[in-house]
Amino acid sequence: MTDGWHLVIGLEVHCELRTETKLFCGCRNMFGDEPNTNVCPVCLGLPGSLPVLNQRAVELAMAIGTALHCDIRPSTFHRKNYFYPDQAKDYQISQYDEPINVDGWLELPDGFRVRIERAHMEEDTGKTTHAGASGRIHGADYSLVDYNRSGVPLVEIVSAPDLRDAAQARAYATELRAILVASGASDGKMEEGSMRVDANVSVRRSPDAPFGTRCEIKNLNSVRSLGRAIEYEAERQITLLEAGEAVEQQTRHWDETAGRTETLRSKEEAYDYRYFREPDLVPVVPDPEWKAAVADTLGLMPAQRRARLTELLGQGTDAVDGRRDQVATVVDLGLDDLVVEAAAAGVPVTLALARTANEAATDAEAARRLDLGAYVALLTMEAAGSLSATQSKAVLGELLAAGGGDPAVIARAKGFEAMSTDSLTATVAEAVAAEPDAWARYRDGEDKLAQVFVGRVMKATRGQANGKAVVAELQRLRG
């Protein structure tokens, strides 16, 4: 379908900042609270109220700019005027012609660089719910508004139209999300709307041809939706052009269930926002010291985090190639510190990586809160053979659910024999003493006779001992 056509994609990503309070007032920035419980005269737009800028929000915006290699500049705020009840004051405060971050870039894991045009601050809108027969905006009888989200700090990150297919757009969104999480600016939760993506899509006959007419697609709530929507939209435009029709510049809405984009508004209906300088806010002018202080607080970025794990695994080996997905998973989910800390505590890095990427990652939020000491203790038990892989996974499930705990206690409660080294040593010694002939032959190199002792130990412990640990003890005795 797309044969002979080339896609051009630019993404606009809105990211809610992880602050305690809103951008211009001291109301809590908290997702999921009871409606209209985090509101005040400022975010309700009551007469006489004045905005005061949140320092932490500015610093997180600067952190994003730093992570994206942007030029951090003196910036100002404007009022974007429109009539829609999601902002009680009938305008949104946003940065317009003087954004705080300009001219950066983001490098995808394959080395491709996407230019970042700008990353500016603005306030989020309230949440509108459309009531009525259809539940959708068209045909709704009335709307309900909750202003808890009104005024929550956002950074909008605008890429250059450098992306060339859906897979690359997905890779960009995934990497940007990981960068936002790593920089501490965002929790990156697309499902809760704390990261929202709009895609500008156009097609052309040749990679050198001028850009075609673009459409902007909204309502992309997952990286998967982003990819699907781009593919659908490109095919829609190609079908039009091949039929001799023109693509109309539009804003379109992605319908996830129907798997298609629909017209939201055309260029003629585009808003005239009458931007003008916000008179109640003064410019933000970060000096070099402030920029340096923010840069100092910035943690490792995803690319550095992947490199750190690759180095731990050992460069250039098959072990690295086979574990690339695991490395990407733990970094994308912000769980790589667990692997690094566990490895530093003596857990084999392959085990720490596997348990983190395969098991802990299934509940990443719980895993990020997981008590590191408990996790290390568990993996140490598994590595030492006092818990089997299956048992270890079961204990990990409990640790994640509880946020921590003593893995040895959990293992005992589950009836897993978290055998002490002493009692294992004693039991193996008894098995050896009971089978003197087998022991002599095993000591002379008949490895398969280890099974005789494993069998005895299993019988003595009613199957609770770990076979690998028994063999390890036999090998130690054999010397």
Next chain:
Amino acid sequence: MTDGPARITRDEVAHVARLARLHLTDAELELFTGQLAVILDHAADVATLDLEGVAPTAHAMAVTNVLRSDTPRPGLDRDEVLAAAPDVEDHRFRVPKLLGEAP
């Protein structure tokens, strides 16, 4: 005040009025077009000044970086807030049917 072509047309005033949801009569359009032109002419006087070497002014006050700490402060009581609303449902502001999607 400078002489010259009109700085704003009647159509532009009508457009801005529409954006601001103001319903103006023809007589009002005429009146405001004239008044706005006078104001714009007055502002245009600045253009006659020699501003070579003068940095653009961002704000009437020469102040930057007015910031507050990221510390929560109590807001308004919800019942008090919603009591001032014309219509309420499920602890939310109930507003008329919307004629378009959010910008």
